Amino acid sequence: xxxxxxxxxxxxxxxxxxxxxxxxxxxxxxxxxxxxxxxxxxxxxxxxxxxxxxxxxxxxxxxxxxxxxxxxxxxxxxxxxxxxxxxxxxxxxxxxxxxxxxxxxxxxxxxxxxxxxxxxxxxxxxxxxxxxxxxxxxxxxxxxxxxxxxxxxxxxxxxxxxxxxxxxxxxxxxxxxxxxxxxxxxxxxxxxxxxxxxxxxxxxxxxxxxxxxxxxxxxxxxxxxxxxxxxxxxxxxxxxxxxxxxxxxxxxxxxxxxxxxxxxxxxxxxxxxxxxxxxxxxxxxxxxxxxxxxxxxxxxxxxxxxxxxxxxxxxxxxxxxxxxxxxxxxxxxxxxxxxxxxxxxxxxxxxxxxxxxxxxxxxxxxxxxxxxxxxxxxxxxx
Numbered sequence: 001x002x003x004x005x006x007x008x009x010x011x012x013x014x015x016x017x018x019x020x021x022x023x024x025x026x027x028x029x030x031x032x033x034x035x036x037x038x039x040x041x042x043x044x045x046x047x048x049x050x051x052x053x054x055x056x057x058x059x060x061x062x063x064x065x066x067x068x069x070x071x072x073x074x075x076x077x078x079x080x081x082x083x084x085x086x087x088x089x090x091x092x093x094x095x096x097x098x099x100x101x102x103x104x105x106x107x108x109x110x111x112x113x114x115x116x117x118x119x120x121x122x123x124x125x126x127x128x129x130x131x132x133x134x135x136x137x138x139x140x141x142x143x144x145x146x147x148x149x150x151x152x153x154x155x156x157x158x159x160x161x162x163x164x165x166x167x168x169x170x171x172x173x174x175x176x177x178x179x180x181x182x183x184x185x186x187x188x189x190x191x192x193x194x195x196x197x198x199x200x201x202x203x204x205x206x207x208x209x210x211x212x213x214x215x216x217x218x219x220x221x222x223x224x225x226x227x228x229x230x231x232x233x234x235x236x237x238x239x240x241x242x243x244x245x246x247x248x249x250x251x252x253x254x255x256x257x258x259x260x261x262x263x264x265x266x267x268x269x270x271x272x273x274x275x276x277x278x279x280x281x282x283x284x285x286x287x288x289x290x291x292x293x294x295x296x297x298x299x300x301x302x303x304x305x306x307x308x309x310x311x312x313x314x315x316x317x318x319x320x321x322x323x324x325x326x327x328x329x330x331x332x333x334x335x336x337x338x339x340x341x342x343x344x345x346x347x348x349x350x351x352x353x354x355x356x357x358x359x360x361x362x363x364x365x366x367x368x369x370x371x372x373x374x375x376x377x378x379x380x381x382x
Contacts, residue, residue, distance in 0.1 A: 034052075034054065034255075034267050034270060034271065035054075036258060036259060036263050036267065037054065037255040037256065037257060037258050037263070037264070037267045038055065038058070038060060038237065038256055038257025038258070039054060039055040039056060039058050039060050039177065039178045039254075039255070039256040039257055040052070040053070040054045040055070040056070040178055040253070040254065040255045040256070040267060040271065041053045041054070041056040041178040041179055041182050041253070041254050042251060042252075042253050042271040042272070042274065042275050043179075043182040043183075043186065043251065043252050043253075043254075044249065044250070044251055044275070044279070044281075044315045045185075045186045045189055045243065045250035045251060045252050046249060046250050046281060046313055046315070047281075047312070047313065047314060047315045047356075048183075048186065049315045050179075051251075051274070051275050051278075051279060051315075052271060052274065052275075053178070053179070054178075055178070056177060056178040056179040057158050057177050057178075057179055058158075058177055058178075059158060059175040059176075059177060060175060060176065060177060060178070060236065060239075060256045060257055061168050061174065061175060061233065061235045061236035062166055062175070062176040062181060062231055062236060062239055062256060063166045063168065063231030063232055063233045063235075063236035063237075063239050064100075064101070064124045064126075064165065064166040064229065064230060064231035064232070064233075064239075065166065065176075065181055065229050065230070065231035065239045065240070065241050065254070065256070066161060066163070066164070066165060066166030066174070066176065066231065067120060067124065067129055067164070067165065067166060067229055067231075068181060068184045068185050068188055068228060068229050068241055069147045069150065069151065069159075069161060069164075069184050070120070070129050070132070070133060070143075070147065070164040070165075071117075071120065071121060071188055071194070071229070072150065072184055072187050072188045073133075073136065073143070073146055073147065073150060074113075074117055074120075074132055074136065075188065075191040075193065075194060076191075077136045078113070078193070079191060079193075082136065083113055083135065083136060084113065085112065085113050085114040085117075086112055086113070086114065087112065087113045087135070088110045088111070088112060089110065089111060089112070089113060089116060089131050089132065089135045090108055090109070090110050090131075091105035091106065091107060091108065091109045091110075091111075091127065091131050092107070092130075092131065092134055093107050094130060094134065094140060095127045095128075095130040095131040095134065096127055098126035098127040098129075098130050098165060098167070099126065099167060099169075100124075100126045100165070100167050100233075101123060101124040101125055101126055101215075102125050102126050102127040102128070103119045103123065103125045103127060103128055103205060103210055103212075104127070104210070105127045105128065105131065111128075111131075111205070113132065113135075115205055116128040116129075116131055116132050117132065117197060118197050118200070118203065118205070118212065119205065119212065120132065121194070121197035121198055121200075121227075121229075122197060122200050122203060122212045122213070122214050122215075123212045123213065123214075123215065124215050124229070124230065124231075126165040126167060129164050129165050130164060130165065133164040140163075140164070143164055144161055144162065144163065144164060147161040147164065148160065148161055151180065151184075154180075154183055154184065154187065155183075156179075156180040156183060156184070157180075158175075158176065158177040158179070158180050159175065159176040159177065159180040159181075160173055160174065160175055160176075161174060161176075162174040166231055166233070166236075167233070168233050168235045168236060169233075169235075177256075178254040178255070178256055181241055181254045181256075182241070182252050182254045185227075185228055185229075185241050185243060185252045185254070186252060188227075188228065189226065189227065189228075189243055189250065189252070194227060194228075195226055195227070198216075198219070198226060198227035198228055198243075199219065199226070200212070200214060200219075201213075201214050201219050201220050202214070215230040216228070216229070216230050216240070216242070217265060218242055218244075218265060218268065218269065222242075222244060222269060222272070223244075223246070224244040224245050224246040224276075225242065225243070225244045226243045226244055226245050226250070227241075227242070227243040228241045228242060228243045228252070229241045230264075232261070236256070236257065237256070237257040237258055237259060238257075238258040238259070238260060238261050238263065238264040239254075239255065239256045239257070239258065239264060240253075240254070240255050240258075240264040240265065240267075240268050241253075241254045242254075242268040242269075242272065244272050244276075246276050247276075247280070248281060249275075249276070249279070249280060249281050249315075251272055251275045251276065253267075253268040253271035253272050253275075254268075255267040255268050255271070277318075278317060278318055279315055279316065279317055279318060280315075280316060280318050281313040281314065281315060281316075282313065282314050282315075282316045282323065283313060283314075284312070284313075284314055284323070284325075284348060284356075284358070285323075285325075286308060286325065286346060286358075287325065287327075288308070290327040290329075291305075291306055291308060291327065291329060291344075291346075291360065292329050293305050293306075294306060294329065294330050294331065294332065294333055294343050294344070295331065295332040295333070296332075296333055296334075296335050296337060296366050297332055297333065297334045297335060298334065298335045298368050298369050299335030299336070299337065299366045299367070299368060299369065300335070300366060300367050300368070300369055301366050304337065304343070304362055304364070304366055306329060306343040306344055306360035306361065306362070307360065307361050307362065307363035308346075308358070308360055309358075314348060314355055314356045315355070316350060316355055317350070320350040320351070320353075320355075321350055321351065322350075323348055323349070323350055323355065324348070324349045324350070325346055325347070325348060325349075326346070326347040326349065327344070327346055328344055328345050328346075328347070329343065329344035329360065330343050330344050335366055335367065335368035335369065336365070336366060336367050336368045337362050337365065337366040338362065338365055339361075339362055339363060339364050339365050340361050340362065341361060341362045342359050342360070342361055343360045343361060343362055344359075344360040345357055345358065345359055345360065346358040346360065
């Protein structure tokens, strides 16, 4: 009996050591896959929080991940009513001349916006993307201007687009970065209709004559994947912008400059897995009784109530414990007060870590008391 017990104990120690070594190997493997990417970021789409970053602001050639901006403008044009999915678009000579991935449009050939958008998202078709860009803006250069203007509107400082496709054989200053592309992807995913395209694995055009196969293989392998765009050129390497949703939380992982296709998918998978395993969304519970009015000195109104936006979800580490709230409200402000002026803050903390700072703002203008105001008020009283 003793021999059996000793054998069992030795066997258990051996197996424990084996499991530990395997875990360390897997962890090392994950780290190495991300290290192989030139640039990477993991962002929570719901809150904008950055969970992980590596050279996230470095200028890189984004290849066809460029198309996340093209797709954003196409979706915005559809949602605004500027164009519709049923519109017929004729291919120009410029669109047909595009190289790389394409659906082999012929000059004058007509397809609907729906068909062309499907070709862009699923098959990364450069000719379809150019045709849509020209249809929206009137010209290739007009659409490129729209792309750069939209980047500025989003506050992106490390992107410059010279085409709508990401082909980098004829451009000299076409670049973006992991952070900027994640922000653009965040905007894209606000349009629920995009999932009608990003979820497609296999489809076809021209009554089945042209087959479409999604370039993002995570669509067929990763739980909760929602998109979004791959990119590959000799200059850019292998790139990927991957979005996914689990338990109501949406993440985007961007990896640029990978040496192989497998590395980009492995890197993005590891980033997304890390985010879902370690973070979750929480609903903040504010005590509105502690949000006190602010006195306005020399204002036409004596006080103003700080405005608290609808409770937004916050990103917290799993198992981080109870959230503490610190309210810091101004007791008095000098008029004039403009709409949007900060009146105070609510700091959310977990232990010693600050999770989020919520700004309390004025929801209206409060003018300073003037002689004309006093005189007018006196006349009314009389």
